[in-house]
Amino acid sequence: MTPLALGLRLVLRGSRATRVRFLLMTLGCALGVACLAAALSIPAILAAHDGRAAGREVQGGPSSGALFLERKDPFGNRPLTRIFISPPETGTVPLPPGVARVPRPGEVVVSPALGDLLAERPALKGALPGRVVDTIGPAGLTGPQELYAYVGRTRAQLPPDEARPLGGYGNRWTAPDEAAIDDGTVAPLRFTLCCLVLLPLFVYLSVCVRLSAEARSRRLASLRLLGLSARDTMRVSAVETLCAAAVGAVLGVGLHLLVNAWVERTGWVGLAWYPADGLPSVWTLAACLLGCPALAYLAGRRHAKEAALRPLAVRRQAQPGKPRRWLAALLVLPGLGIVTAYCVLGVVGVHVEPSAVTSFLVPAGAQLTGAGIVLALPPVTAWLAARVAATTQRLPLTLAMRHHETTPGAALRVVSGLVLLVYAASLTQGVLVELDQVSRRTAPNQEYEVPLRQVTPEQRTAMVKTEGISGNAVAAEVPSREGDILFATCTELEKLATPGTVRGCVDGRPLALHDPFAHTEDTKQPGTTHLVKLRDEAGQEAGSARFTVPEETVTFAAVQPSALSSALLLVPPKTLPPGVHPAHARLVLSGAPEPEAVQATLDRLAGIAPTAQIDPVGIVIESLRQLSIVKGLLGTGMVLGLVIGVAAFLVSATDRAMDGRRRTATLTLLGIRTRTLRAAQCAQVLLPLAVGIGGALVAGRLAESSYLVTGGGAVFWDGEGLPLLLLSGLGVLAVAGLASLPMARRHLDPELLRRD
Amino acid sequence: MYPNPAPVLRARGVDVRYGAQLAVQGADLTLMPGEVVAVTGSSGSGKSSLLHCLAGVLAPAAGSVSFEGREYGALEDEELSALRRERFGYVFQHGELLPELTVEENASLPLRLAGQRKGPAHRAATPVLERLGMGELVGRRVSQLSGGQAQRVAVARALVHEPAVVFADEPTGALDSVNAAAVLDEFLTLARGRGTAVLLVTHDEGVASHADRRYVMCDGRISLGRGVPSPATGEATARSAS
Numbered sequence: 001m002t003p004l005a006l007g008l009r010l011v012l013r014g015s016r017a018t019r020v021r022f023l024l025m026t027l028g029c030a031l032g033v034a035c036l037a038a039a040l041s042i043p044a045i046l047a048a049h050d051g052r053a054a055g056r057e058v059q060g061g062p063s064s065g066a067l068f069l070e071r072k073d074p075f076g077n078r079p080l081t082r083i084f085i086s087p088p089e090t091g092t093v094p095l096p097p098g099v100a101r102v103p104r105p106g107e108v109v110v111s112p113a114l115g116d117l118l119a120e121r122p123a124l125k126g127a128l129p130g131r132v133v134d135t136i137g138p139a140g141l142t143g144p145q146e147l148y149a150y151v152g153r154t155r156a157q158l159p160p161d162e163a164r165p166l167g168g169y170g171n172r173w174t175a176p177d178e179a180a181i182d183d184g185t186v187a188p189l190r191f192t193l194c195c196l197v198l199l200p201l202f203v204y205l206s207v208c209v210r211l212s213a214e215a216r217s218r219r220l221a222s223l224r225l226l227g228l229s230a231r232d233t234m235r236v237s238a239v240e241t242l243c244a245a246a247v248g249a250v251l252g253v254g255l256h257l258l259v260n261a262w263v264e265r266t267g268w269v270g271l272a273w274y275p276a277d278g279l280p281s282v283w284t285l286a287a288c289l290l291g292c293p294a295l296a297y298l299a300g301r302r303h304a305k306e307a308a309l310r311p312l313a314v315r316r317q318a319q320p321g322k323p324r325r326w327l328a329a330l331l332v333l334p335g336l337g338i339v340t341a342y343c344v345l346g347v348v349g350v351h352v353e354p355s356a357v358t359s360f361l362v363p364a365g366a367q368l369t370g371a372g373i374v375l376a377l378p379p380v381t382a383w384l385a386a387r388v389a390a391t392t393q394r395l396p397l398t399l400a401m402r403h404h405e406t407t408p409g410a411a412l413r414v415v416s417g418l419v420l421l422v423y424a425a426s427l428t429q430g431v432l433v434e435l436d437q438v439s440r441r442t443a444p445n446q447e448y449e450v451p452l453r454q455v456t457p458e459q460r461t462a463m464v465k466t467e468g469i470s471g472n473a474v475a476a477e478v479p480s481r482e483g484d485i486l487f488a489t490c491t492e493l494e495k496l497a498t499p500g501t502v503r504g505c506v507d508g509r510p511l512a513l514h515d516p517f518a519h520t521e522d523t524k525q526p527g528t529t530h531l532v533k534l535r536d537e538a539g540q541e542a543g544s545a546r547f548t549v550p551e552e553t554v555t556f557a558a559v560q561p562s563a564l565s566s567a568l569l570l571v572p573p574k575t576l577p578p579g580v581h582p583a584h585a586r587l588v589l590s591g592a593p594e595p596e597a598v599q600a601t602l603d604r605l606a607g608i609a610p611t612a613q614i615d616p617v618g619i620v621i622e623s624l625r626q627l628s629i630v631k632g633l634l635g636t637g638m639v640l641g642l643v644i645g646v647a648a649f650l651v652s653a654t655d656r657a658m659d660g661r662r663r664t665a666t667l668t669l670l671g672i673r674t675r676t677l678r679a680a681q682c683a684q685v686l687l688p689l690a691v692g693i694g695g696a697l698v699a700g701r702l703a704e705s706s707y708l709v710t711g712g713g714a715v716f717w718d719g720e721g722l723p724l725l726l727l728s729g730l731g732v733l734a735v736a737g738l739a740s741l742p743m744a745r746r747h748l749d750p751e752l753l754r755r756d
Numbered sequence: 757m758y759p760n761p762a763p764v765l766r767a768r769g770v771d772v773r774y775g776a777q778l779a780v781q782g783a784d785l786t787l788m789p790g791e792v793v794a795v796t797g798s799s800g801s802g803k804s805s806l807l808h809c810l811a812g813v814l815a816p817a818a819g820s821v822s823f824e825g826r827e828y829g830a831l832e833d834e835e836l837s838a839l840r841r842e843r844f845g846y847v848f849q850h851g852e853l854l855p856e857l858t859v860e861e862n863a864s865l866p867l868r869l870a871g872q873r874k875g876p877a878h879r880a881a882t883p884v885l886e887r888l889g890m891g892e893l894v895g896r897r898v899s900q901l902s903g904g905q906a907q908r909v910a911v912a913r914a915l916v917h918e919p920a921v922v923f924a925d926e927p928t929g930a931l932d933s934v935n936a937a938a939v940l941d942e943f944l945t946l947a948r949g950r951g952t953a954v955l956l957v958t959h960d961e962g963v964a965s966h967a968d969r970r971y972v973m974c975d976g977r978i979s980l981g982r983g984v985p986s987p988a989t990g991e992a993t994a995r996s997a998s
């Protein structure tokens with residue numbers, strides 16, 4: 001009988017336990033391969049997104065005679081892009097990608113998502129004047145959820161000072177604000193996702209291919225003792241893992257394709273893509289369908305090495321050989337060395353510029369440390385266990401530590417998924433801190449500007465009263481465009497300015513405004529007169545008003561950045577007759593600065609006035625979207641990592657309990673108390689886990705800081721996330737301890753006592 | 757010779773079933789304090805099944821087993837565990853030791869399970885191990901011992917807490933004849949010296965000849981003495997013999 005046939009026979013004709021294990025292995029591999037395929041597809045998805053964004057970019061140029069105007073406004077927290085095109089009297093207009101026919105004046109071509117939105121909110125029609133004649137195909141959109149429109153206009157309808165001649169479409173590079181994720185973020189993002197998903201995944205797969213390690217080893221050792229050669233013994237073992245991995249890989253790719261197709265409809269963390277973008281490439285398929293089974297084959301062979309070379313020892317359940325300390329040391333020492341060195345530089349205050357060297361060294365150091373921690377767990381915990389077992393007075397501890405001491409490898413498989421997860425979470429924290437530093441607003445509030453003529457009085461009242469808006473004012477531009485006149489009361493000014501900075505404000509008359517942090521200009525000189533054109537609610541001109549800068553001055557500090565920075569004059573709103581407001585003015589609103597609050601407020605404001613151009617001062621809507629994608633990706637990575645880590649823990653802990661049934665039967669025969677058994681089980685899980693998580697927290701902290709030190713940011717040691725991390729570490733410990741309890745049950749199966 | 761004439765262990769009309777198969781049928785058996793009783797029979801005759809039933813590992817399908825007058829069926833799981841922990845000892849064919857513990861830790865395990873501290877438990881195990889010739893090897897892992905040495909550790913573990921009954925299933929089955937005789941001899945001498953009753957299950961006539969009294973099993977039925985099946989008289993004969 002060939003090893004292949006023998007291996008297959010053992011799988012197919014095996015006991016129920018064998019088949020359950022095979023199933024677990026297969027499902028485990030499927031989950032793993034699906035995650036792998038997803039992770040490998042991310043670059044392709046991003047590249048496809050960016051490629052199409054570049055391909056449809058409108059280029060100026062005299063070739064066609066057509067004019068165009070591009071408008072990009074936030075709709076809620078999504079950008080809405082409108083390209084207004086005015087075709088020439090004669091000649092053809094170049095066709096944008098994904099569009100069958102250029103809209104003529106009075107016609108609109110919209111993306112499917114925008115079409116749906118239009119049906120939902122007819123008010124949006126105002127922003128898209130004309131009849132919808134067609135939808136944009138996938139070739140002209142970055143994703144199925146994008147809001148994009150081509151609007152046909154006559155030449156007269158386009159503002160002459162803004163329209164430009166249309167040359168064609170397509171650019172070789174993607175504009176930074178069009179990219180799915182900006183370049184600077186891609187590298188750390190990929191690295192973190194790798195740490196978060198791939199490392200626990202690797203552990204998980206190695207758990208799956210080594211299920212029921214002891215029972216299988218014994219069976220293989222019997223085969224070897226019966227005269228099978230060492231090579232063939234290893235092959236027999238490898239056939240089982242190979243079959244499981246091969247079936248699992250096919251299932252996994254299928255699972256990825258399913259999720260991929262499902263994403264088009266629902267979107268994922270603000271990043272929706274076409275199924276074609278997420279189709280696995282040839283390389284991804286090769287890695288999944290060939291690489292994983294090949295790895296599993298090797299792992300299966302390696303697994304059987306002990307049984308093949310020392311069958312007698314395995315049958316007698318001797319301890320396995322000493323874990324290899326040098327390999328762990330080889331990884332951990334340089335890894336920690338690099339990471340600690342950067343931390344020391346940070347502490348000493350040496351400024352490290354981001355460079356090619358750091359962008360290689362820091363990830364390398366972090367990866368080496370992570371892998372090293374996991375590999376160092378067996379020798380370290382085995383040593384510790386021997387010490388504890390020799391000194392402890394407690395029986396459960398003795399039992400647990402002695403058991404751990406002889407099977408540190410099995411314990412490693414149980415805990416390493418969770419340990420790596422904690423390590424990666426710590427690193428992720430670093431990336432988030434850095435992103436936050438880039439995007440964090442230190443201002444105490446966030447301002448929004450809305451052109452006053454774009455909103456009706458009702459909308460205006462609704463906006464001022466909407467939830468999340470605390471202050472409001474009207475800023476009217478003076479004709480010389482050198483500054484603004486602010487129509488607000490003292491209370492309103494206080495709400496808009498940095499808290500506690502308003503001095504000398506008196507209600508009821510115009511006052512000069514002075515912000516010591518802004519540039520002072522001549523226009524603030526007392527005695528200067530400014531003319532403001534007025535309009536009534538119907539939009540008709542209603543004369544003008546004249547304001548003179550008085551001697552009396554209010555000092556205040558505007559938040560940065562602010563619509564108030566250029567304010568010259570504070571005028572009480574009551575000065576203007578009712579129903580009349582300045583012609584060129586903006587409604588200035590302010591609310592809480594937290595990104596979540598800003599997004600919610602934007603959504604609410606857009607709901608009130610869909611066609612108004614709402615400008616969150618100082619925020620680029622694109623970067624907000626990118627940030628939310630990045631955070632979403634990292635969050636998803638965390639969740640995936642958590643799922644994989646917990647699955648690895650549960651599967652291997654269950655498996656280990658199954659492997660230890662004989663031992664439990666012996667202890668039950670001797671009349672052990674349930675609580676002793678439970679305590680032993682708990683201690684056995686907790687010791688390596690506590691050591692591992694402790695190590696992971698410390699090393700993760702160092703790695704995070706070295707990342708921050710070399711990232712160019714100002715914060716090196718971020719204490720904000722530490723309590724949360726510590727808590728989650730403790731939480732993982734508590735949950736793992738509790739989860740190990742149900743597995744410790746007294747059971748006394750005579751079969752286990754009688755048979756070997 | 758025995759201060760207490762009441763039997764320490766008594767089985768009445770015990771049946772053991774595995775699904776439809778009746779492995780033990782209407783077995784009656786008594787064990788007096790300090791007595792060494794052998795149960796012999798060919799392979800598959802139901803010896804191990806009966807022993808597991810008497811040791812409280814398997815529940816009988818019919819009949820009853822009682823220890824010092826207390827019926828197993830009436831005991832809670834916790835009480836039965838306590839009985840196994842404090843009053844019983846075990847020596848099985850493969851020793852059933854914990855391979856990762858040292859010789860000393862294995863031998864003193866019953867004392868530790870009963871709540872003794874490590875020091876006193878180890879001190880109590882040392883003389884027993886020394887009697888069995890294992891004094892030199894107390895610090896060794898069981899996985900590093902020979903079969904005979906491991907079986908000696910199992911004997912020490914069975915006797916260290918001075919149980920009322922030791923259940924031994926082929927205690928020397930894994931050993932060669934010289935070793936087997938030596939271990940068995942040490943085992944029975946120790947047990948007799950401590951007044952511990954021993955229920956010895958074996959298919960080996962030579963082993964059985966060390967016992968005070970013998971039962972024979974044949975196809976699930978038990979009978980007293982040499983080969984003559986007379987299942988119903990087990991109890992009466994046992995009493996007259998003691």
Ligand SMILES: Nc1ncnc2c1ncn2[C@@H]1O[C@H](COP(=O)(O)OP(=O)(O)OP(=O)(O)O)[C@@H](O)[C@H]1O
Nearest residue numbers: 751774777779798799800801802803804805806959
């Ligand atoms: N778990 C089980 N399921 C079904 N039948 C069993 C089981 N265990 C034992 N048997 C059957 O019960 C009968 C008695 O088995 P037992 O192990 O008690 O025999 P034994 O006298 O101890 O044999 P040996 O001397 O070989 O150990 C046998 O016919 C055996 O096939």
Ligand SMILES: [Mg+2]
Nearest residue numbers: 803804805925
């Ligand atoms: Mg038997």
